[in-house]
Amino acid sequence: MTSTAGLATVVVGGGYELAEGGRWTDGRYVYVDILSGRLFELHDDTEPAPRQLARLDIPLGAVAPVGDRPDMWIAAAGTGIALLTADGTLEWLDRPEDRTPVPSRMNDGVADPAGRFWAGSMAHDGTPGAGSLYRTDPDGTVVRVLDGLTIANGPAFTADGTTMYLADTAAGTILRCRVDPASGDLSGVPETFAQLRDGEGSPDGMTVDEEGCLWVALWGAGAIRRYHPDGPLLRTLAVPAPHPTSVCLHPDGNRLFVTTARYGVKRPTTTSGAVLSVPVPVRGTAACSWRGRR
Template identity: 55%
Template sequence: MTAEEIAPTWRAYTSTRHRLAEGARWMSGSLLFVDLLRGDLYRVRGVGGGSPELLLRLNMPLGAVAPTSGASSGRWIVAAGMGIALADARGGLDWLARPADRPDRAMRMNDGGCDRAGRFWAGSMEVGAALGAGSLYRVDPDGTVHEVLDGLTVPNGPVFTADGCLMYIADSARGIITRHPVDPASGALGEPARFASFPPEAGRPDGMAVDDDQNLWVALWGTGRILCLAPDGRRLRTVHLPTPHTSSVAFGGGLMFATTATHRLDRPGPLDGAVLAAGTGVTAPPVRPFRLIADG
């Protein structure tokens, strides 16, 4: 079966351009995303787009963010710098752990997100993408941080099925996506299976999303494409974009969103670095919060 080829009408959802926009998430009628290298978290309200509202400025690489179960107090859980912390609205950080703070390597945190039970998962990588130097960490509701996978290079995701029983994680540098069974009660991972592989010319699997039909959507860095994979691994759709560096994908308000980057482009085009939006009939769950026990 040949994947359906789609070239929707994309528009710049943001009036700004970013060096490395990442981590698109739909939440309460707004889109959240980060500028990873600047360490900023932004929000754009509604489907019309416009100028992003700066929510956090951390002055360190910011790989991923999720609201906490007490988000009304203005707190977020962040994978930033060399660790994982709770951040207040002013950017004050209460560190839960700094697992990437290593004397032998220059490390930073990368992508992450929450599962159905409200656990936060985030990966680490060496800043020069040294082979196998990264890990995946799980933050439980009591705030404890656990290393659950090692030997990763550039981890992106993870993302989870609606029932919380499967996790997908990409190792972008290796061009692979693996799928792990998850115990929804404990967060323990079962034996992994390779779900998809990409040769370098196909692009590197980056940010991902699982839609309401349990299909996996993958942003392919370097080739200006987003790929939709069925739960059995079949390639259902290939969505083309007008910019090569697509870094994450999200759905909300009848739109598909794609974050992009000017990073490593000698001559960025007019849409490089924008968050793009196009109409779609695909739906997906909104961002899941981190359920910190202390927040009740």
């Protein structure tokens, strides 16, 4: 089923170059503007007045809350993973992309139900195969889990933490990975969950709803897709911006939040680079926290 964009409303006006990483946590919606290194929160989506929480001098790909440490985040930023304090200070855990053969940066990331933080990377120039997926364990160790990706995007987990979906945006591929919740290790080789064809857009940010279905933002297509966990496409939702970048389902309000980008849009409109809200018939869950012991 395909729905039109008529029901989409603008929560925060356009202007973000590359808004991404939308998450619902602690009664607020948080998101980043990657290229400007900014982190925002929005407490009430009916009042479009986001508050800037931090501004870095490096790209900020995504954040997740740190358990039991209010106003602290674990961040995929610049070339690595760091703890981000309320005053904007970064405490680096590791900078693995400093050791790559081509200039690269961190991209999207999310915490899993077991309290680990997963984040992808990409080359600045999109070099094929230069991206990786990293896992940050509770002791602060950063482990490269997968390599050979191009633009690692949108990690999303099922509620039990046994399945992770991962997009390789440039390849048009959504992978499904089996995860051992106890160790964080992947079980077997990731399988292709969905392969998008030319003209269908590129998979970007993702989330899993309360029914276990996968929602995917389609960069370049102005659309959101919802997939059944067995693979069939259930719904395509059109949005009034060509580059939707992330999706976040409100845990209580049957609303889908969508970040978008002005980056790469030849004729941007007021909705390019905006945060949108769309009514949907399902709910999501609040973002998981990184349960670090540092």
